[in-house]
Amino acid sequence: MAEKVQIFNNLTRSKLPFVPVIAGEVKFYSCGPTVYDFIHVGNARALIVGDLIHRIFKTLGYHVTFVRNFTDVDDKIINKAKEKNEDALAYAKRFINECNIDMNELGMLPATHTPIVSETIPEIINLIEDIIKNGFGYVVEGEVFFHVPAFRSYGKLSKKKLEQLEHGNRVEVDDKKKHPSDFVLWKPAKEGEIFWQSPWGKGRPGWHIECSAMSKKYLGETFDIHHGGVDLMFPHHENEIAQSEAGNGKTYCNYWCHHEFLNFGDTKMSKSLGNVVTIRQFTDKFGGVVLRQLLLSAHYRTVMVWSEQAIERAISDVERIHKFVIHFKIAKSKNVDSSGSDELTGKIADLVNKMKKDLSNDFNVPGAIAHYFSMIRMINRDYLDEQLDFSHKKKLTPDLIKAIEEMTLLTKNAVGMIYDNPEEVLKTVERAKKNISKQEQKLSSETIEQLIIERKEARIAKNWSRADEIRKELDASGIILKDSPDGTVTWSYK
Numbered sequence: 001m002a003e004k005v006q007i008f009n010n011l012t013r014s015k016l017p018f019v020p021v022i023a024g025e026v027k028f029y030s031c032g033p034t035v036y037d038f039i040h041v042g043n044a045r046a047l048i049v050g051d052l053i054h055r056i057f058k059t060l061g062y063h064v065t066f067v068r069n070f071t072d073v074d075d076k077i078i079n080k081a082k083e084k085n086e087d088a089l090a091y092a093k094r095f096i097n098e099c100n101i102d103m104n105e106l107g108m109l110p111a112t113h114t115p116i117v118s119e120t121i122p123e124i125i126n127l128i129e130d131i132i133k134n135g136f137g138y139v140v141e142g143e144v145f146f147h148v149p150a151f152r153s154y155g156k157l158s159k160k161k162l163e164q165l166e167h168g169n170r171v172e173v174d175d176k177k178k179h180p181s182d183f184v185l186w187k188p189a190k191e192g193e194i195f196w197q198s199p200w201g202k203g204r205p206g207w208h209i210e211c212s213a214m215s216k217k218y219l220g221e222t223f224d225i226h227h228g229g230v231d232l233m234f235p236h237h238e239n240e241i242a243q244s245e246a247g248n249g250k251t252y253c254n255y256w257c258h259h260e261f262l263n264f265g266d267t268k269m270s271k272s273l274g275n276v277v278t279i280r281q282f283t284d285k286f287g288g289v290v291l292r293q294l295l296l297s298a299h300y301r302t303v304m305v306w307s308e309q310a311i312e313r314a315i316s317d318v319e320r321i322h323k324f325v326i327h328f329k330i331a332k333s334k335n336v337d338s339s340g341s342d343e344l345t346g347k348i349a350d351l352v353n354k355m356k357k358d359l360s361n362d363f364n365v366p367g368a369i370a371h372y373f374s375m376i377r378m379i380n381r382d383y384l385d386e387q388l389d390f391s392h393k394k395k396l397t398p399d400l401i402k403a404i405e406e407m408t409l410l411t412k413n414a415v416g417m418i419y420d421n422p423e424e425v426l427k428t429v430e431r432a433k434k435n436i437s438k439q440e441q442k443l444s445s446e447t448i449e450q451l452i453i454e455r456k457e458a459r460i461a462k463n464w465s466r467a468d469e470i471r472k473e474l475d476a477s478g479i480i481l482k483d484s485p486d487g488t489v490t491w492s493y494k
């Protein structure tokens with residue numbers, strides 16, 4: 001029996017019990033990357049959150065069909081390939097391979113299907129034909145548009161009203177469009193560009209239509225969960241809904257999950273991080289296991305701030321976890337009382353349940369991980385030893401070993417933070433520690449107190465931007481401020 005799951009559904013902006021189309025099954029789609037270069041480190045969050053949803057459902061007993069696409073036909077790809085004098089599809093293929101290497105390094109499970117645009121053209125054309133047939137699309141000089149006003153419920157996900165869009169100046173003006181919000185389903189190929197034959201002439205698909213066609217091909221007309229970055233909600237996801245529901249005449253997707261940004265904005269990058277832009281550059285220096293741990297530390301619906309402190313914390317967490325795995329393995333062979341029983345077994349069984357509860361509560365991964373760390377703390381204290389000298393430690397018992405193994409397996413499967421080769425991971429940790437800047441300037445407590453007073457004065461003067469600046473400055477130096485209702489401010493190191 002699969003565990004019951006609650007999901008924050010952006011269609012309703014509320015947390016709801018998850019009711020799949022088919023009991024015990026999850027049909028899940030996640031918008032994948034456009035492969036015009038190595039993947040930016042900012043894309044890692046999308047990849048990891050998709051992987052977590054996939055893993056958590058599997059671990060909780062569901063049969064999951066997970067589709068993540070690669071956009072291999074796109075202006076950026078065409079232009080980059082032209083610069084390099086390469087065939088556009090071959091160029092994209094190269095970066096799909098690189099992205100697969102990155103995903104492997106990040107400890108991701110393979111998706112069930114990873115469709116690409118260039119292999120989905122017949123399905124895309126069929127869907128566009130249905131949209132036109134049903135009265136939602138029109139053709140102007142070989143270009144096909146979706147007519148947004150014809151789709152009455154447009155805006156149901158992003159909560160934007162068509163009238164607002166009409167008057168906004170963000171919508172591009174195009175003489176061929178009947179309405180400024182109308183968007184392209186198929187565009188004619190320019191001279192020398194890659195194209196496919198279609199009922200409307202030689203051309204290629206617009207961006208939004210690929211996800212509608214790919215999800216239909218592998219998940220059916222109505223599926224359970226769609227995931228992507230919050231920046232894709234409008235217009236991309238709104239347009240996906242319009243296309244699919246107009247073409248198929250059925251509800252497109254029941255639950256919409258969006259992850260928040262990875263925020264690089266207000267962080268001063270030190271020299272050691274300043275030139276880290278792609279996932280590959282990060283993993284070369286710090287390892288995929290560290291990037292994964294870093295991304296697991298924030299709930300998917302909170303903005304995550306990219307900082308050196310956060311990376312340092314992830315490095316030490318990775319070290320702690322994998323040292324535990326190694327020490328436990330050794331203790332299991334050296335320090336066991338095979339006839340004993342231990343009251344801690346029940347406590348760990350409780351932690352297993354708490355972890356499942358967190359995982360099924362809108363994928364609360366940070367909460368789930370905290371239970372694993374609780375277990376590590378308890379076992380390290382009484383049973384394990386850095387120096388592998390167990391003489392002053394309690395002996396493990398068979399039922400305790402079983403409980404620890406169950407907890408470890410659950411954590412490994414559900415969040416993927418325990419890698420298979422802990423000794424190798426510790427080598428990565430050593431490399432990461434060398435590469436992270438050690439010359440961080442620690443602020444003295446006098447300086448901190450001085451800044452707190454300055455912030456207080458700025459607030460009294462209603463100079464909010466200065467007050468905020470000081471808070472951020474302290475935050476970047478690893479200092480957290482806590483404002484009490486009575487006006488006093490206390491601080492601590494992160």
Ligand SMILES: [Zn+2]
Nearest residue numbers: 031032211236
């Ligand atoms: Zn998409």
